[in-house]
Amino acid sequence: MSKILDMKNxxxxxxxxxxxVVALDNVSISINTGEFVTILGPSGSGKSTLMNIIGCLxxxxxxxxxxxxxxxxGLNEKELANIRNKEIxxxxxxxxxxxxxxxxxxxxxxxxxxxxxLNRRKEISREILSKVGLGDKANNLPTQLSGGQxxxxxxxxxxxxxxxxxxxxxxxxxxxxxxxxxxxxxxKELNKEGRTIIxxxxxxSIAQYGDRILNIVxxxxxxxxxxxxxx
Ligand SMILES: Nc1ncnc2c1ncn2[C@@H]1O[C@H](COP(=O)(O)OP(=O)(O)O)[C@@H](O)[C@H]1O
Ligand SMILES: [Mg+2]
Numbered sequence: 226m227s228k229i230l231d232m233k234n235x236x237x238x239x240x241x242x243x244x245x246v247v248a249l250d251n252v253s254i255s256i257n258t259g260e261f262v263t264i265l266g267p268s269g270s271g272k273s274t275l276m277n278i279i280g281c282l283x284x285x286x287x288x289x290x291x292x293x294x295x296x297x298x299g300l301n302e303k304e305l306a307n308i309r310n311k312e313i314x315x316x317x318x319x320x321x322x323x324x325x326x327x328x329x330x331x332x333x334x335x336x337x338x339x340x341x342x343l344n345r346r347k348e349i350s351r352e353i354l355s356k357v358g359l360g361d362k363a364n365n366l367p368t369q370l371s372g373g374q375x376x377x378x379x380x381x382x383x384x385x386x387x388x389x390x391x392x393x394x395x396x397x398x399x400x401x402x403x404x405x406x407x408x409x410x411x412x413k414e415l416n417k418e419g420r421t422i423i424x425x426x427x428x429x430s431i432a433q434y435g436d437r438i439l440n441i442v443x444x445x446x447x448x449x450x451x452x453x454x455x456x
Pocket of ligand 1: 239240241246247248266267268269270271272273274275
């Protein structure tokens, strides 16, 4: 299997005046293409810091990070933005859809940045919205959709440019349990089709949906390589 992500001894220190917070402490993670990995840890353990670094939104204080064979540590803002747009599809707890755009236009947005022409954009958004079960909601605004439907639009948007990794931060955190489970099942389906997924959560029952759980406590990965056999 080919490696999509390789982190070695990643440390992130936040400095606030004279105080230093070690948010990540020598984190080493390796993820293969096609894996569904969950990162499980309590509040304050460093999950968001790790997500920001994985997603090329921030750079580590120390350590080496290779994403799709490219070195990330040390890149400037513009280079980070480029690698982020190409390699990462983000899914957030709060969906983060643009409220004035229809579902279809929200899905098309990353395709505009990627330089895809209008006809092709429409084609892709229609196709992907059907894929996530919203073929009939393309012209709805986010306010005209339920929470679960909004998260499906956000997932459609995240996969529209076919990024190397889907990176989800507490994707079911704002949803009721039943709706959340349907979203997790959609992730499983997308993973079965070959997409690499990294999902961050504080909830063990949600983390079980991944094939491998990385536990994070006090900025340290305490356990790795825990595989679950789902058969
Ligand atoms: N921008 C920041 N400046 C200073 N400290 C921060 C910053 N972001 C996070 N921290 C600290 O780093 C630690 C990890 O935070 P975070 O990554 O947000 O954890 P989690 O997402 O697991 O709740 C916490 O102690 C938090 O207070
Ligand atoms: Mg967090």
